[in-house]
Amino acid sequence: MLNIIEINNFNTSELDVYARYTEAQLLNKDRPEDGLFIAESPKVIGRALDAGYIPISVLVEKKQMEENEETQEVLARFENTGTSIFTAEFAVLTQLTGFKLTRGMLCALKRRPLEDFRKLCEGKNRIAILEDVMNPTNVGAIFRSAAAMHMDAVLLTSGCSNPLYRRASRVSMGTVFQIPWTFIQDDKERRCDRKAIWPVQAIENLKALGYKTAALALTDDSVSIDDPQLMSEEKLAVILGTEGDGLMQETIKACDYTVKIPMSHGVDSLNVAAASAVSFWQLRK
Secondary structure, three states: OOEEEEOOOOOOHHHHHHHOOOHHHHHOOOOHHHOEEEEEOHHHHHHHHHOOOOEEEEEEEHHHHHHOHHHHHHHHHHOOOOOEEEEEOHHHHOOOOOHHHHOOEEEEEEOOOOOOHHHHOOOOOEEEEEOOOOOHHHHHHHHHHHHHOOOOEEEEOOOOOOOOOHHHHHHOOOHHHOOOEEEOOOOOOOHHHOOOOOOHHHHHHHHHOOOEEEEEOOOOOOEEOOOHHHHHOOOEEEEEOEOOOEOOHHHHHHOOEEEEOOOOOOOOOOOHHHHHHHHHHHOOO
16 A cells, blocks of 8 residues: 655645755755655666665656556555655646656655775776766766666766766666765765875775776877777776866876877867767776
8 A cells, every 4th residue: 555645735844855955955964874865757766766775755746646657666666665655736746846857756765875985896897987077967977878888886076966966867867776886085984084085095095906097088198098908907997077177187197097089070079978988888898
């Protein structure tokens, strides 16, 4: 039996987590154990549940719940769980910004503690590293490429958009729940005690784990992405930089390779999401 609760007022407190909490409030940096995130669409919600994330509540359009088969299949997973299933007419839910993009269904879920990046890398031959990629659309697209193009894990620096932000997870089509990821950060328990360890210390840590590091950047000594030695490396970390500025010089200097994608018609760069897809495919193990 589903615990269905009908909502008639957009201002009801039950909708706060969906309608009025900011991403920062959901993340809850001061109490990360209480952090939440919102998954959008039946497909993305299903993949979050498959990955073992714990749901808090669901918000679904009434007509969608009654008529859409994919939605009904996901809702069936909440049978006899006690999870609150809030439902309302489309006219009520369209007051929620962007609701038309959610395919009629939202789910609030608990975040999980982040794993130490060194531990996450154990047993993995190909990892992607994102340096300060701030656009959640790009983060989501890169995760989708990483999952599809044989990357084993994704690491993010502290300046990156969080992969569990609504837009990022939606653009990823739920692949943020299918490929291991974490942030590169000091392992001190208290956030105020942590020091920045990217790029130099973190890259040294990766090299100690046996990785060769490849910075995607245009420099005088860049090698082509199809360089035989590069492609033959047993363990490789592919590092992509922020939109516009690319990688920091300090990062490039610390890497074993600087890599470029050969291009034609005078084009000198690709969007970071497009560059990631090319790189991951070419350098897959």
